[in-house]
Amino acid sequence: MLIVKKFGGSSVADKERIFHAARRCVEDYEKGHQVVVVLSAMGKTTDGLIAKAHEIDPNPPKRELDMLLVTGEQVSVSLMAMAFHVLGVPSISLNGAQVEMRTTSTYGMAKLKRIQTERIRNELENRRIVIITGFQGINKYEDMTTLGRGGSDTTAVALAAVLHADRCEIYTDVEGVYTADPRIVPDARKLSEVSYDEMLEMSSVGAKVLHNRSVEMAKKYGVQMVVLSSLTRAEGTVVKEGTKMERMLVSGVAADKNTARISVIGVKNEPGIAFKIFNMLARNHINVDIILQSVGREDRKDISFTVARSDLQEAMTLLNENREAVTAQNITCEDGVAKVSIIGAGMLSNPGVAAKMFESLYSANINIKMIATSEIRITVLIDEADANRAVRTVHDAFDLAD
Ligand code: ADP
């Protein structure tokens, strides 16, 4: 078998964890399997590197920031190779440029385009464990890029897809995917399996246990993922095509605090304004989430939407620079907000799910600022200070606890 094993930052945070992870890889290697290991930067290294960059330059050039961030993963893979050396197992570490992980050119948010597998295959044939940096690649200018925070999961799934791996195991600091973040809801229940679609919605609205693009890619290439603990032997969560006959009404609750709301007030009530606003943001790689447009009054209307908090400043600068072009009378923003969402494939065929969510928030005296829905998700925007309480309240209302 060919197995891809990805270890997140906390799973390689120190010497003990690195050896622990290495031993789990050796177990499979010694059974005769081919093992590809994908690693994140140790512990909170990436946060530390970003902070260092900002000490020097509050607005670092994106190319240089990526140049810095990719070093985190390189530290992990080389140390892991040394751990294998100590354990007497042949291995080799490779970075994103060495395996030619080609990406788009957008620094900080690059997308994987193709991966050269020849080198990896050769090393595996020579019975080496191949340890590859997560989260990074190389663009057409031969420069290093990163895939966005949490992107190592996507590297692992991409490798599993191109190598036609038999397993793709994502090791982390919890025992799988839960009905809510177990750090917010201690009695959240571990799911034995979750469908790609549900997981995609969950990770897109704040369940950072998996990078959302890793789930998207897994679905596209039919890669079955397992999310497991790097510390215990508990059975994890399988992420795969939905097959259960009776789908759960609601399979999870998630919160996303990296959210801010922008309101473009008093724009002309005429064709093309929404296009101008969102096209400008898109061209600058700013993702927009919930969008709300007010009913026009006289010849004016308001357009509100949410962006990632990390994009707020850039979005506000752009909008203010183009205020006349978008005909806005005023532009305001608020960053103390959070999104809380429920996700479940069973929602499709069950009316009343939204009402139940809103009732539980009402009973907890939590005010809803915006609402958005998809076929299998309902999201509300609320005050950030209420977010954890909202997750627990809604989790309770749908009886999701263990
Ligand atoms: P890694 O460094 O291994 O990639 P992450 O910190 O990215 O780990 O993701 C794991 C974290 O995701 C957990 O520690 C947990 O707090 C959080 N999390 C959020 N939502 C969920 C969920 N529904 N199920 C499990 N973990 C979740």
Ligand code: ASP
């Ligand atoms: N080290 C990167 C981050 O912290 C990538 C990852 O952990 O997946 O975002």
Ligand code: MG
């Ligand atoms: Mg992660």
